[in-house]
Amino acid sequence: MTMSLTQQIITIAMVVLGTMLTRFLPFIVFPSGKPTPKYVQYLGKVLPSAVIGLLVIYCFKDVSLLSASRGIPEFLGVVVVAFLHYWRKNMLISIAGGTIVYMILVQVVFL
């Protein structure tokens, strides 16, 4: 390791600072004491659905369609989760089922 301990601490502190800035900024810019501008209220209402869509896609950012498995295990995993969830409507069953199927696929089927 080329960095001294102090440099390491400063580097980690910068990462903490950056992360906290992204989390606290909206609350600093739009404090709860003042009325939030209408367009921000609108964004607060419509953003969650869009951002959860973004998070779903974010999980597939490292999937390569050119790799050996071509993203098939990921696709099947999502299908299983969606199917289980429409069928049983139980969050834990859907998540456990999808994950187990995916693990079998990547460990046994698509080597």
Next chain:
Amino acid sequence: MNDTKESFHTNPLRIYNHMNKRNQIWVAFRAAFPYTVPILAGFVFLGIAYGIFMNSLGFSAIYPILMSLFIFAGSMEFVAATLLLITFGPINALVLTLMVNARHLFYGISMLDKYRGIGKKKLYMIYGLCDESFAINSTVNIPNFVDKGWFMFFVTLLNHFYWVIGSAIGGIFGSYVKFNTEGLEFVMTSLFVVIFIEQWMKEKKHHSAVLGLGLSTISLLIFGGTHFIIPAMIAILGVLILLRKQLEKVEVSAT
């Protein structure tokens, strides 16, 4: 006469209120815990993976533990590990962090209203506003008898706790794990898919959800895995602002 009467009446009430408050916190904890169970699995696993990763880079267990405690942003912690191995550049570290974590800005904007008026806990809840805590707290229907502030507080706290515990286990015992855990990280993907479906079934109009999926996919195809988030965020923000009039109209006519 009046005084005694009043103390007779207020004192038991105060005791009752005190007990009631403790009870409320416990009720909120018990309501919050089941929602965090998938994250317990996911974070302990990913935390272990992170601890092992740090271990393999030559860092002692105290690094993943403290970094998970203070940074508490999974993907950024992996990046931070690599930052520790290159030439010292604090500004570079800051700018990179702002870019990787820019999505948190959207979480904050979405939670402005929900986090309103819940006292000092709010500071910690903003501090711990990670992907998973946001995904649960922004979409879950908290039952009326449960204190919303404490519910969201415990979701945040439990997630944070799982992540630190996982990192500690990975950092300390990482080299002894023998069970084949390949693919276990899919638990987080499944969680987001389930939350997306729940949100989809709950909402009357799907414009925003479709935009989020579609624009992110397009951005991923164009910019690739490492650079797609910020263009996707800008596209989502731009289109949502452009569609404001229509979307607000839909909302009014739907209610």
